[in-house]
Amino acid sequence: MWKRENEAAPAPTPAAAPPAARTEPRVEKNERSEPEPPAPYRAVESSTRAVIGASLELQGDLSGNEDLLIEGRVQGRIQLAQHAVTVGAKGRLSATVHARVLTIEGEVDGNLVAEEVITLKKSARVRGDLVAPRVVIEDGARFKGTIDMDPAKSSQTAQTSGPRPVAGNVDAGKTAAASNTAAPARDAGNSKVS
């Protein structure tokens, strides 16, 4: 019985395969190789995405060359200007972030700069300043801070902004003292030209 199946099996496959191989695979290949219209950020999105898991806690500066999903706790500075950074629902961030695309579902305490878009999902809780050409805030998202959608400012702000206290978390006097370095860039935002 086994033998019979084995004998029978090879016969139809080569017989059916050659015609298909001559015509169909070419079509299939062409269909598969048709380029999908890429979203703007997909062009630079890397194939891999690093994950900071829910049990991880990280302090310090973080930079690299791939997308990042944060489900744990991060404190410091994240510099991924060409990549997508997502703060998952369990993610807790106390950091300055510069990314191409930023999506927030968890909690962030710090300033966010994106080259393309910042999206605050309905579960997001953000305190800090946002700078991006486009900011999307879903109904239900909590946000407190300043939003600046001047596209020209994204890269400038990213260069000048370091880790700085979010005004809401400190006494006004302390805020004034601590944020002196960032103040000129911020004040300049009040007199936009474009």
Next chain:
Amino acid sequence: MKAEHPSPGLKTAIEHLPRPGGSVLDLGRALSANIDFFHGLGSRVRIADFDRTVDEEQARDAIPALWERKLPHLLPFHPGERFDLVLAWDLPNYFSRERWMAVARRITERLTPGGSFHLLVRVGAEMPDHPCDYRIVEPGILSEEILALTNVPPQRLPHADVEKLHPGLVAPRSHLGKHGMQEYVLEHAAAHNLPPRPTAQLRKRAR
């Protein structure tokens, strides 16, 4: 529950907003409709989410001295930050007079010389137990969304007291909407060459 209402005061305030380059402070929640609207005018927007911040910090019933001390934390600004337009929609009723007066003083310091403070105050026998959401439909029309399920007696802010609670400002324009909201556009008294005075006297003088 949502409904659209005219807001001639807001229309005027928006007309006075420098564009581009205006700076707007919204004391309410972060709502995409409003943020997108002001960014369409080239303005920078600060969201204070003041009412919920006060609740989170358990500061609503703080004694006046403590309230004054907590205010920079509840309503923080960057050094030198100034605003051409401040929006306080459906908020004053939810604070005692002393506390709101302290808020008003803090905002007045940050209002540019030609700036406007747009106030929506509920009038009537009762009000929702939480402030409503307001979205700009177009410059003269606001959409009101009532989020609360229960009503409470309002903390009354009589028309005649509005200027008294906002030292340094005058209210040359006000409008009572059919939905029970009185709107005021407050401006620096100095900009009108007038000392602050009760609204009633201002009206008499204007006539």
